[in-house]
Amino acid sequence: MLFDASKLIEIDKLGDERGLLTVIEENITVPFEIKRVFYIYETKSGVRRGFHAHFKTRQALICVSGSCKVYLDNIKRKKDVLLDSPNKVLILEPNDWHEMYDFSSDCVLLVLASHLYDAEDYIRDYNKFLEVYS
Ligand code: TYD
Numbered sequence: 001m002l003f004d005a006s007k008l009i010e011i012d013k014l015g016d017e018r019g020l021l022t023v024i025e026e027n028i029t030v031p032f033e034i035k036r037v038f039y040i041y042e043t044k045s046g047v048r049r050g051f052h053a054h055f056k057t058r059q060a061l062i063c064v065s066g067s068c069k070v071y072l073d074n075i076k077r078k079k080d081v082l083l084d085s086p087n088k089v090l091i092l093e094p095n096d097w098h099e100m101y102d103f104s105s106d107c108v109l110l111v112l113a114s115h116l117y118d119a120e121d122y123i124r125d126y127n128k129f130l131e132v133y134s
Pocket of ligand 1: 036038040049050051117
């Protein structure tokens with residue numbers, strides 16, 4: 001299976017004297033059609049969540065308030081990404097095992113997803129993830 005690599009992009013802040021506005025459009029800012037939106041908020045301090053990869057779901061992660069970090073592992077590389085501005089968008093490909101952590105108390109992590117929720121699309125076992133993507 002060939003996927004693009006996950007990547008962090010910075011999108012425009014449209015600003016004037018009233019403040020800022022940032023736009024995300026499907027198939028333009030994010031490389032997929034947006035089928036589902038969810039957000040993670042009021043995460044308790046010290047919590048780490050995620051711990052999965054996907055078969056097909058592509059996602060875009062944006063901290064619209066506060067900050068958090070995302071650990072990414074696609075077997076070939078492991079890295080940590082800091083989301084600390086509403087104009088930073090992490091395009092997260094299905095083959096990245098991901099864990100979110102270091103949530104600030106005001107963090108609202110917005111997630112745009114390419115597919116509707118399907119528990120069968122999750123790979124929650126790390127050994128299975130290695131089997132699927134090695
Ligand atoms: P979970 O996958 O555990 O969150 P995280 O990956 O951040 O650790 O999701 C928490 C619960 O929410 C779980 O019972 C599944 C449910 N859920 C949905 O029903 N629909 C969704 O789109 C998502 C993302 C989760």
